[in-house]
Amino acid sequence: MIIENVIKECQIKGRKNPKLLILGCAVMEQELRQFQNGQTEFKFFDYGLHRTPENMAKSLQTEIDRASEGDYDGVVLGYGLCSNGIVGVQSQNKPLIIPRIHDCITLFLGSPESYREQSAKHPGTYYLTPGWIEKGQTPISKYESYAQSYDEETARWVLHEEMKNYTRIAFIDTGVYPLELEPYRKIAHQNAEFLGINYEELPGSPLLFKELVCGPWGKDFLIVEKGQSIQQEMFLDL
């Protein structure tokens, strides 16, 4: 019903497609931008917001409040529940469209089912994508940042404590980087070697990214009405 409202709203304004503001994480910028159409506007946020869920909600809320004066038909979040990072976020005058997922790995893999399947088979997986390697963190980049603040032995100890239960690096090929994939693949591989764990490549899928940008926002999406805030329960199947 809410989706119909979004569509009705844009019809009133004489638009063929809804005008959307998409707020996404920098790690999926390429995957989302490939579906850009004339009306859509994007804003990407630093991956670092993940480390502090409280800051994620604040940054998103600031941008949503700013967008309240724009003539968007809706605001779409390129975020999942992300460790409750989006809990409490609300829009006063526009519907919020959010993928009903725990984190972005589901988007890269293309469905909640395939994420569930992967986590059940290999719970200790560190997922990497080209965007993640470029804008996010890898075990090697973590180690390098630790080694900048602390001595080598401490940096190694910290990384070991953090990563000791991981058994696999999974590199997801989302198909957006047909030409430049090789260097990213190499880095993913190096990370597996660095940790001494398995390396695997998984096929990604553009389906959820496409739906996120273009609709129709079916079963894998939540529409949060204006004035209503995002809650953890909306994402859980209890």
Place this chain on the structure above:
Amino acid sequence: MIHREKKFNSVRIQPGLGEEKFEMTFNRLQQAVFLRDCKTVKTLTERMVMDGVDLFEILNQGLIPGMLEASERFRRGEFFIPELLMSSRALKIGLSILRPLIQEIRENVLGRVVIGTVKFDLHDIGKNLVIILLEGNGFEIIDIGVDVSPEKFVKAVEKNRAQILAMSSLLTSTMSWMKSTIELVHASGMNGLVKTMVGGAPVTSIFARNIGADAYCREATSAPALAKRLLGIEANGQTSFVK
């Protein structure tokens, strides 16, 4: 092990030492944990033990508040994983000095706790911190690791006759395994015999209530007080609910 000249556990102030000086030492110990300074934590804890300071005051006014501060900074995004891990390490050193002495006084363990990270979840930094804290406070811990199925949790509780079952989860996608585990505890007829305690970054008090947990541990440092309350042992400083 350190030998104390007197085993007066109620002695708080030694002759010649003013209240102020003690406050200062507690502050310094807090700072040392908070600033990840293992060496100073060791020296100060040993010195305070030798001076006859109450072991539980060393714990509750020195070591734990220092760790709490580090955890809070982590929550606010001012500290990251290295800082959290290094403070935990410093805390562990302090507690390893206190533990044998606490055991001497107590003789019996406070209670037996089975602890693990839920199914399909391999995060254990928080769980390991809770273990350090509970052991330091005199609980016996049976750590059954990560990626623990409800069946494995229940079996471990039965086998060890644990009074508390503590579960951790760091992913919203794995939290629901806490519910499955609690349901299995009930189905196995152990409801009255074991209390359940849940925690982990994405776990909220609402979620904990909804799944029927007996206690919700918002931060690792409140685990000992919560565990004591679950077993009917007097404890202060509790910040999360106990049913």
